[in-house]
Amino acid sequence: MATQRKHTRTETKTDNRSDIQAPKGKLGVMIPGMGAVATTFVAGVEAIRKGFAKPFGSLTQMGTIRLGRRTDARSPKIKEFVPLAALDDLVFTGWDIFEDDMYTAASKAGVLERDLLDKVKPFLSAIKPRKAVFDHNYVKNLDGPNVKKGKNKMDLAEQVRADIRDFKKSSGAARLVTIWCGSTESFIQPTAAHASLKAFEKALTQNDENIAPSMVYAYASLSEGVPFANGAPNLTVDIPAMHELSRQNEAPICGKDFKTGQTLMKTILAPGFKARLLGLSGWFSTNILGNRDGEVLDDPGSFKTKEESKLSVLEHILQPELYPDLYGNFTHKVRINYYPPRGDNKEGWDNIDIFGWLGYPMQIKVDFLCRDSILAAPIVLDLVLFNDLAQRSSQLRGIGIQEWLSFYFKSPMTAPGLYPEHDLFIQSMKLKNTLRHLRGEELITHLGLEYYD
Numbered sequence: 536m537a538t539q540r541k542h543t544r545t546e547t548k549t550d551n552r553s554d555i556q557a558p559k560g561k562l563g564v565m566i567p568g569m570g571a572v573a574t575t576f577v578a579g580v581e582a583i584r585k586g587f588a589k590p591f592g593s594l595t596q597m598g599t600i601r602l603g604r605r606t607d608a609r610s611p612k613i614k615e616f617v618p619l620a621a622l623d624d625l626v627f628t629g630w631d632i633f634e635d636d637m638y639t640a641a642s643k644a645g646v647l648e649r650d651l652l653d654k655v656k657p658f659l660s661a662i663k664p665r666k667a668v669f670d671h672n673y674v675k676n677l678d679g680p681n682v683k684k685g686k687n688k689m690d691l692a693e694q695v696r697a698d699i700r701d702f703k704k705s706s707g708a709a710r711l712v713t714i715w716c717g718s719t720e721s722f723i724q725p726t727a728a729h730a731s732l733k734a735f736e737k738a739l740t741q742n743d744e745n746i747a748p749s750m751v752y753a754y755a756s757l758s759e760g761v762p763f764a765n766g767a768p769n770l771t772v773d774i775p776a777m778h779e780l781s782r783q784n785e786a787p788i789c790g791k792d793f794k795t796g797q798t799l800m801k802t803i804l805a806p807g808f809k810a811r812l813l814g815l816s817g818w819f820s821t822n823i824l825g826n827r828d829g830e831v832l833d834d835p836g837s838f839k840t841k842e843e844s845k846l847s848v849l850e851h852i853l854q855p856e857l858y859p860d861l862y863g864n865f866t867h868k869v870r871i872n873y874y875p876p877r878g879d880n881k882e883g884w885d886n887i888d889i890f891g892w893l894g895y896p897m898q899i900k901v902d903f904l905c906r907d908s909i910l911a912a913p914i915v916l917d918l919v920l921f922n923d924l925a926q927r928s929s930q931l932r933g934i935g936i937q938e939w940l941s942f943y944f945k946s947p948m949t950a951p952g953l954y955p956e957h958d959l960f961i962q963s964m965k966l967k968n969t970l971r972h973l974r975g976e977e978l979i980t981h982l983g984l985e986y987y988d
């Protein structure tokens with residue numbers, strides 16, 4: 536059963552600076568799914584630590600934050616402004632249904648060049664996958680040998696909890712974070728089994744089919760008081776049972792689905808159209824990709840989970856209920872085509888039909904030749920460091936969903952009844968204002984009238 540620590544929320548103090556514990560000791564990163572994204576992230580961290588590469592794309596490593604007035608010239612690096620774990624303190628483990636160590640898995644994923652991989656080979660080879668919790672019904676296009684056996688799903692969760700304790704002990708980590716980089720699971724909707732922690736625990740022992748493998752990892756992590764971030768569009772922690780467990784054990788949660796590639800572009804472009812009151816009559820998006828993720832998404836069940844995550848973005852950004860003439864009647868289609876020759880180097884095409892003054896139509900074509908895992912890896916790093924920060928902050932650790940991390944997700948989790956914020960620029964402001972708030976700095980509203988007094 537869950538180790539149930541009492542949840543006590545600390546009052547907000549005027550000086551918040553003292554509310555964050557220092558990041559002492561090592562931070563253990565635990566990754567279910569050691570495929571393209573996970574290996575690109577871990578290999579990248581090691582290459583950066585060794586000085587072979589730079590952490591482009593990572594807000595925690597390269598980003599700055601403006602404090603005070605524009606005339607104050609105070610823009611420290613984020614990692615100097617809030618106490619984040621240092622890259623040198625990260626240690627790693629993972630689970631996968633295949634037995635490949637991280638070096639072999641990274642070589643097969645074909646994202647990073649052999650030259651770079653060989654420079655970090657001893658480090659990557661030492662990270663071997665633990666046996667996975669897997670159910671073929673949830674990922675129809677995969678099967679592998681490295682899988683746990685147990686009498687029911689609760690038993691499997693206990694085995695994952697034992698893995699977590701084992702890793703903590705053997706690595707000497709002071710704190711842990713779990714981040715799901717496993718395949719996209721088949722589409723499911725919340726049921727009675729997900730409605731409360733009590734119902735969920737009963738369902739685990741009854742081997743309920745509505746409990747996906749990703750939920751077993753999440754339950755095990757949160758039960759051990761470990762934050763859980765969800766990089767795939769699976770339901771996983773987006774159910775009342777996990778919200779409850781997260782708050783109870785003061786283990787932050789966030790998700791879903793890393794915002795990379797085409798959706799990143801959508802959340803950059805659509806806010807611009809809305810800001811300028813340009814109408815939309817259609818947005819057709821198609822992709823070709825040839826990695827294992829593409830192969831998994833070739834199954835209609837897994838694709839449906841991804842499609843739901845991708846489709847909701849425009850509705851939320853454009854707010855057709857507020858702007859019926861502009862956005863009340865647009866067609867939005869998303870296609871993903873598995874095309875092996877491309878590997879991880881996806882190509883995403885967008886045809887956007889917009890209209891302006893007097894209804895005159897215009898078209899925009901976007902052809903984004905992107906690299907999926909190169910876009911995802913810095914997101915994984917930031918989420919690991921920010922979830923660890925959240926857990927060390929008395930203001931954030933007990934709130935459950937970390938909505939301030941929406942910036943990183945295609946389908947951001949929110950409190951029940953709240954619509955998600957998809958606009959990348961609002962998400963960025965929300966994230967930075969949260970950091971300012973944590974450190975007792977004034978929030979930035981961009982009003983700026985004070986400069987003209």
Ligand SMILES: NC(=O)c1ccc[n+]([C@@H]2O[C@H](COP(=O)([O-])OP(=O)(O)OC[C@H]3O[C@@H](n4cnc5c(N)ncnc54)[C@H](O)[C@@H]3O)[C@@H](O)[C@H]2O)c1
Nearest residue numbers: 568570571572631667716717718719767793795827828907
């Ligand atoms: N790369 C991106 O830009 C991006 C963006 C958003 C979301 N994602 C999501 O991130 C996830 C990882 O993407 P990827 O490109 O690394 O895929 P991948 O196929 O290379 O890696 C996924 C790994 O998860 C393993 N796996 C599947 N089920 C598992 C289980 N139950 N337990 C342990 N391991 C399991 C697979 O064997 C595989 O090695 C996918 O769900 C993908 O949809 C990726």
